[in-house]
Amino acid sequence: MTAFRSISLPADTQYLARLRAFITTVEAAEHLPPKELHALELAADEVVTNVIDHAATTGEIICTCYFELDSHSIVCEISWLSDQPFVPEVFPDTDHIRQRLEAREPGGLGVFLIHTLVDEIDYDYHDGRSHVRLLKKI
Numbered sequence: 001m002t003a004f005r006s007i008s009l010p011a012d013t014q015y016l017a018r019l020r021a022f023i024t025t026v027e028a029a030e031h032l033p034p035k036e037l038h039a040l041e042l043a044a045d046e047v048v049t050n051v052i053d054h055a056a057t058t059g060e061i062i063c064t065c066y067f068e069l070d071s072h073s074i075v076c077e078i079s080w081l082s083d084q085p086f087v088p089e090v091f092p093d094t095d096h097i098r099q100r101l102e103a104r105e106p107g108g109l110g111v112f113l114i115h116t117l118v119d120e121i122d123y124d125y126h127d128g129r130s131h132v133r134l135l136k137k138i
Contacts (some may be wrong), residue, residue: 006064011052011080016045019063023076026065031138032074040136043117044076046110047132051080055130068135073119076134085125086132 007022009015020041032040048061059081066075114121120135 004064004066006062008060008062009048011059011061013049013052016048019048020045022063023065026074031067032136036136036138039117040074040076040134043114043121043134043136044078046114046117047078047134050110051078051086051130051132055080055082055086071135072138073135074138076136077131078134079129079131081128082125082130083128086123086130 005022005026007019009019023041023044024037044063048063051061061078061080064077064079067073068075114134118134119137120133122131122133122135124131124133
């Protein structure tokens with residue numbers, strides 16, 4: 001049986017450490033090597049930071065994590081109240097990434113970072129909530 005664990009946090013960056021600690025305590029996380037677990041924590045952290053900074057939500061952000069037995073994966077789904085679907089910026093091309101790195105400008109690479117840290121990322125919108133689903137294979 002799949003065990004779902006959930007945490008609800010205020011939309012404030014001061015709670016990011018609590019989010020990362022929650023992911024570490026999810027039973028399924030025991031199956032991930034530390035490097036892979038850290039990648040999942042960092043991806044979730046980046047999603048929540050982007051939601052706080054760009055989606056202008058004032059409500060709570062919910063993170064639900066569970067183990068998918070059939071795909072041998074840990075899934076973290078992050079959702080928040082939203083008037084419209086969350087549509088991430090276009091995935092940056094190589095030239096954009098290189099220019100940002102060379103200029104050492106902060107920001108602008110969050111979607112790229114998330115895609116490099118997890119195996120799958122899906123976006124959805126239903127029941128007045130935007131959802132980002134991160135999947136990390138074991």
